[in-house]
Amino acid sequence: MPPNPTGPTNRQLRMLARFLRKAAAANSARIWRVVAELIERPRRSRVVVNVGKLNRVAEDGDVVVVPGKLLGGGELRKKVTVAAVKVSPKAAxxxxxxxxxLLTIPELVRRVPKGTRVKVVV
Incomplete structure (x- = not known):
């Protein structure tokens, strides 16, 4: 490992990104590669989404992936399936x-391997 590592030093995040890249290659699903790239961002530019934003961008029955943390700000009135790296207790x-x-990202990949009709919320 280089003296000053770049990208996530969190082992779970590195393993998740590797899993997503393999799933993207195996299933010809570009969406998982995009999600992996968003997860590998530096900490200061990682994705943070409130449930209020999910309420604005998602429709009833949508499947949404948040490549970062889901927080509990705002209201959610729609029935959506959400997969995120981290979820606050209030958001859950x-x-x-x-x-x-609520699903983990690997559960979502196994459920929808091609990534069809999955929205990435950033």
Whole structure:
């Protein structure tokens, strides 16, 4: 490893990015490569999304991936399936109360390997 490593030093994030790149190659699904690139960003420019933004950009029944942290700011009135790297307890509560479902990103990749109809929210 170089003296000053670049990219995530968190082992789970590195493993997740590697998993996504392999899934992208195996399934010819460019979306997973894009999500891997967003996860590998430096910490200061990682994605942070509030559930209020999900309410604005997603429709009922959509499948959404957040390549960062999902926070509980705002309201969610739509039933969406959400996969994120991290989810705050308040955000998890709001997604479940709205009738939605929370998944990990690997669970979502296994469920939708081609990434069809999956929205990336940044």
């Amino acid at each position: 509560q709001k997604v479940v109360e709205a009738g939605g479902e």
